[in-house]
Amino acid sequence: MATKAATPATVRVPVESRASRGLWRDALVRLRRNRPALVGLACIAIFVFVAFFAPWLAQYDPNKGGLGKTFEPPSAAHWAGLDKLGRDELTRVMYGARISLVVGVVSVTVGLTIGGLVGAIAGGVGGRIDTILMRITDVFLAIPGILLAIGIVAWLGQGLVQIMIAVAVANAPIFARILRGSLLSLREAEFVTAARSVGASRTRLLLRHMLPNALTALIVAATLALATAIIDVAGLGFLGLGPPDPRTAEWGTMLTDSTEALRRAPWLIFAPGIAIVISAIGFNLLGDGLRESLDPRLKR
C-alpha cells in the first residue's frame, strides 16, 4: 500500500521485469522447494536408472547359479547373498526393476487412457450416458483392486501382458471417477460459464477450459497409481500369479521364494522388499508433492 493519497490514481505501477510464468511453471518451482517430493524423485531416479542399466550395473547373470553355492549369506562379492539356486540376489533385484517399471508404466498408461476416456465422456456429456458409465464404474470400484487383478489373471492366464491388463483394469475406474468428478465441478465454474456466454462450443469448453484444469488431479492420481501398480504387480507375483517363466526375476516372486527359505537364509527377503518399498514410496512422495504444488487453491 505504497500508493497513498499523494499519488493520483492514474500513476502506472512500474512493470516488473521478471518473465511471466504459467501455472505449470509455477508448480515446477514449488515442486523444487518441496523436500519430500525431491526425496521421492531421487528414489524414482534410482529405480529408473537401475532398470535401464541393469545389464551394465550387475556383475553377474541373473539366471546363472551353481548348486554348490545355494543360500550363501551376503559377502563382498554378493552383497545380497545368493538364492536357492545360487543366483546373485542383487543382480536379480536389478533385473526385477525392469519388469516392475515396464508393467507399472504400461498398466497405468493403459488405465489412464481407458479411465480418462470414460471419465471425460461421463463428465463432459452428462445425462443418461453419465449415469450408465458411472454405474459400471461403481461395479469395478466395489471389487478391491488386487482381487480384481487376481480374477483377471486367473481368467486370462498367467503372463506379463495379462498382469498389465489386470492392473490397468483395476486402476481405470479410479481415474474415471476422478476425472468425471473434476469435470462436473468445472462445468459449473464461472470461467466455463463465461466462455459459454461468449458462445464457445461444447468441444471447446471441454478441451480448452475443463480438461486443462482437471488434469492436475489426474496427474497426481497417476503418480500415486504407479506406486500401487508396483505393489499390485509384486502382490500378484507373491501370490504365485507372476510371470509364468520361473526364471524371470520379479520382485513379488522373489519375495515368495525368500519366505520359503526364511529360516535358512533370512537375508534374502531384504533386497526385493527394500526395492519394492523404495520405488513405491518414491512415487507416493512425488505424488503428494505434486498434489501440493499443483493445487491451485494454495495459490490464486
Next chain:
Amino acid sequence: MSGMMDVRSTTATGPTSAPPPKAAPAQVGQSLLRVDDLRVWFPITEGLIFERHIGDVRAVDGIDFEIRRGETLGLVGESGCGKSTTGRAIVRLYKPTTGSITFDGVDLAPLEGAALRRMRARMQMIFQDPYASLNPRMNVAGIVGEPLDIHSVGTKAERNERVRDLLATVGLNPDFAVRYPHEFSGGQRQRIGVARALALNPDLIVADEPISALDVSIQAQIINLLQRLQGEFGLTYLFIAHDLSVVRHISDRIAVMYLGRIVEVAPSRELNREPVHPYTVALLSAIPIPDPVVESRRRRIILKGDVPSPAAPPPGCRFHTRCWLRDRLGDPERCSTEEPVLRTMATGHDVACHFAEEVAGSAEQVQAVGRGAPTAPPAGSVSPSLGPDGTPRRDLGALPATPPVPPSAPPSVPSPGV
C-alpha cells in the same frame, strides 16, 4: 459520487420539485431489449434412477421490463430474488421456461446453435467473482482474445493487437497480455473481465454484481471504468446488484426484484426520492445517510421473517408475508388473495402494490430517503432547499415535525395504585 450521477439525470428529468415527466428521458434511444413475461423455473426432481418431477423453483416468475439503447438499468434485490437468473437468462445461459426476450427485434428465447452464437456476440457478461471467472490455465491474451477467436474475428496478429488495445482501454498495461490470472489483484482481474466483455463490441453488457466481490476502494474504480466505457462505446448496461446504494449511482432506471418478480421500476432519481413499494422503502431505509443528525433520527425498517421459498411463493402479493404497510393497514385481504400487477402511477413509477398510494408521504418513506416530504411542506416549516447539485438538502427543517420516540424511553404507564 452523487454529482457524478446527477450529470445525466438532471437533464433527463428536469427540475426536482416538479413531478417527473412520464415520458422517457430525452437522450436515451429506442428499445434495445424487451423482456416479456419471462419465467425461469428450475425443476426439483426426486428419485435415484427414475427422476420424478416434484416441483419447481420459480427463480424468475413472470417479469417484464425494457432497456433502452444507451441506458443503464439497475436490477436490485436480495440474494435469491432471481436477479442473477434474469441476467443469465437474457444472455441465454439459461433457457427461459416461458416468455420472450426480444433483443434488437429478435426473440432470443427459442434460438439455438449457430443463430444463438451469433446473437451472443452482441451481448456480453461481466461476472461477480473475478477469481472464478478467469480460466487459471489461460493467459490474459487467451482470455480476452477468446471471444474474437470463437467468432473468428480477424487474423491472429489482428486479434493480438485488439487484445492489447482492449487492455489499454480498461487501464491495464498491454504487456500484461502474456501473464496469467493468478498474477493479478482482484481489481485488475475484474478489468480483464471487462476487457473480455468488450472484445466483440457488444451492444448490451449484463454486469452481474461486478463489484460485490471487490474491496470498497476498488469498487469505485470499476464503477468509474464502466461509466467511462459506456460513454466511449455507447454501451447499454443491465447492472445487477444487491446493494441499492451502488446501483443508484450508475443507473438511469432501477428495477427492484423480490422473489422472482419485479415490484417497482422507476428512474433512479425518482426511486431514491420517492419509493412507492413498501419493499423498496425498506431497502432504502437500510442505506446509511452521510449526515449524522439525520441518520440518528432515522429508523430502519426491519422486515420480519425470512424470504419465502421460491418453490412455494405465497399467494397474492409475494411480499405480503413481510410487508410493514400491510400491518399498518390492518391486513387487507386483497394482499393475500390478489396478485398485484405492475402498474404505472401518476408519478411515473411502475409499481406492483395494491396500496402504493399509501406509501407516498408516509413517515417510513420520508425516513427511508432521509429528507422532507415530497409534497408541499406545511406552512411555517422550512422548505427543503436545493443543494448545489440539484438534490434536496437533507437538513433538519425537512424532517417531520414530531421526531420518533427514542426506543429507550419507557412508555408512560399509569401506576396501578392510583
